[in-house]
Amino acid sequence: MGFVPLPLVLTLLSAVPPAAAPLPWSDARFRELLVDGTITTMEKACLDPMAAGTKRRKQQLRDRLLAIHPVPASFELTMRNASALLTCGSPEGTALVLNRFIPAHGDERRRWLTLRWQAAAAALDHPQAALALRRLVDGNVAALDQITLTGSRNGLDTLAEHEASRGRSQAAAFVLLQGDLQGAAGARRRGQAAEWLAATDPEQADQLLEVALDKAASEQAWGLAMDLLQLQLRLQLAAGGDGERPRLRLERLAARLDDAYTLLQLNPETNAPPSLRSPRESGGHAAVGEPTTAPSL
Incomplete structure (x- = not known):
């Protein structure tokens, strides 16, 4: 079988009428x-x-x-x-x-409440969304940590977000602290709870951040540790403190990780180094692998 000349192929293709565009009903x-x-x-x-x-x-x-x-x-x-x-x-x-x-108990009720939550969340009706999630586990908030909602959302984290969105920051923090607090994920939850508690209970917020920092260090999650120290510094300054301790720890960790971007943010009066980089770029703290020796916090 021989080859079909290219001009002939193009001619045949041009002769094919385009598909008609669909018309509105x-x-x-x-x-x-x-x-x-x-x-x-x-x-x-x-x-x-x-x-x-x-x-x-x-x-x-x-x-x-x-x-x-x-x-x-x-x-x-x-x-x-x-x-x-x-x-x-x-x-x-x-x-x-x-x-x-009115759904029956068991699977019917679970499906009914899940769809009720979806509807409330879509309508930004945070009180009803929070109520549906609490009813889903009969008030046992910790059980939401084992439930995955639509969009791979963790049930416990989602309830906390709804509570925070309706202005109930203390309730949101309490919800988060009912979940799994192990490892880096637990440190991240403690950090979020601290941020929500800072306005009403700055002392407890600072304690939560200290525990979160210890967890992050034990997991060698240095990017998370940097984020937590920045949060601690911001909260202490907002509460009227000098933020000296988190600032010094942040400077020490940033220097150990060679994070020139954070160092410049902490000391803007200094000249920018010739190879300034963002922490999210290659070599920044967000991309740092496990160091041979653990930085101290």
Whole structure:
């Protein structure tokens, strides 16, 4: 079989008509969907810009999904209806549909509360989101540390974030401290709890940071240790202190890790070194491997 000449190939390709671009749904087709559509077909239409490419059409789909089963016949029907409303951008509608059905204990309740949390989180309704997560574990907050939510989010960390977002910083810190505090991850949690507690209990916040620093050092997580020392310095200065101790420790660790960027931040009056680098660049503290001798904090 011989080769086809390139000019002939180009000619044949140019003769192929381009695929027709999809057209928006006609008003008649859309009205038919609203009358005869199922939860599944309307949910798909919500995601199709040809079907629901305008705010008006999308709102019509939401209204229809909210009204299609005013008295749900089963748990599964309720969940499909509520989930479709969430897909269609109506977390408030999701909550309304869920409230029409009281789930049984066990798996039904778990699924119901998880979707209730998703809807509240999407609506930025932090009080309801926090309540759903607490109910999910019957108030046993520590159990949330073993639960992975949508998007690979840790349940305990997520509850703490909701509490902080609603202005309950002390409650947020308390939630974090109920979880696993081992290793570098635990040190990071202590640091976050300290930041949330600093305004109301600076002494406890500083104690948490000291423990977190010890954990970071034992794990040789020097990048984390730098972050914790910077946080400690910032919090002490905000509380009216001089921040001398964390500053000295930060300078010592930055010098040991050859972190010229942090040293310049701490001493801006000095001249910039010729090879100044960010801590996130190669050679910065965020990229430092395990040193042969452990820096002291």
